[in-house]
Amino acid sequence: MTAMDALDVLTHEHRQIQHVLDLVARAVERGKQGEFVSASLFLRAANFFLTYVDGSHHAKEMVLFQTMLVHRLPLATSLLSQVSGEHGTGTEQALALRDAAEAALREGADPEPMLTAAEAYLRLQQGHTTAEETQVFPLARRLLPANVLERMRTRFARIEASHGSLAEAVDAMERAFAPARPPVRPLAVGGVRSF
Numbered sequence: 789m790t791a792m793d794a795l796d797v798l799t800h801e802h803r804q805i806q807h808v809l810d811l812v813a814r815a816v817e818r819g820k821q822g823e824f825v826s827a828s829l830f831l832r833a834a835n836f837f838l839t840y841v842d843g844s845h846h847a848k849e850m851v852l853f854q855t856m857l858v859h860r861l862p863l864a865t866s867l868l869s870q871v872s873g874e875h876g877t878g879t880e881q882a883l884a885l886r887d888a889a890e891a892a893l894r895e896g897a898d899p900e901p902m903l904t905a906a907e908a909y910l911r912l913q914q915g916h917t918t919a920e921e922t923q924v925f926p927l928a929r930r931l932l933p934a935n936v937l938e939r940m941r942t943r944f945a946r947i948e949a950s951h952g953s954l955a956e957a958v959d960a961m962e963r964a965f966a967p968a969r970p971p972v973r974p975l976a977v978g979g980v981r982s983f
């Protein structure tokens with residue numbers, strides 16, 4: 789097999805989305821250490837999550853989940869209701885992050901609610917992606933016929949076309965988050981906190 793099939797596409801998207809999650813995690817860490825964090829970057833991140841994670845990636849996964857239910861794969865019902873429910877929670881958390889970032893921008897005040905909202909989103913995505921890659925995708929890989937996965941790619945392409953390229957959106961986020969000059973010290977994890 790040379791071309792990526794539907795499951796490869798979804799797994800690849802997880803890696804791309806992870807780049808943005810890592811950028812946000814580093815910004816949260818800096819904010820927690822009392823450094824200035826840009827609320828407009830968090831607002832951009834929330835909009836990325838809504839448009840690309842929710843609108844594009846999750847929409848593609850819902851095609852997969854629906855197909856798994858139609859093909860009556862074993863264990864699919866409970867597993868898929870869990871991960872589908874997490875898509876809904878993810879949307880709510882991204883909206884909460886957007887609201888918190890907008891409030892921080894408007895009032896220029898306490899970034900704490902925004903950092904807390906971002907952390908909640910990061911936590912959910914971590915567990916969610918793991919469940920998909922260790923349980924959902926392997927089940928689909930084992931039991932869905934290759935021609936079914938092939939047809940799914942056509943539907944994925946249609947979803948992607950209506951949202952724009954996920955890869956390009958990730959690149960834009962990386963540019964937006966890039967520091968104006970290289971950081972002078974390595975990432976401090978668990979360092980001295982300013983409160």
Ligand SMILES: [Fe+2]
Binds near residue numbers: 920
């Ligand atoms: Fe998902």
Ligand SMILES: [Fe+2]
Binds near residue numbers: 802845849917920
């Ligand atoms: Fe996913």
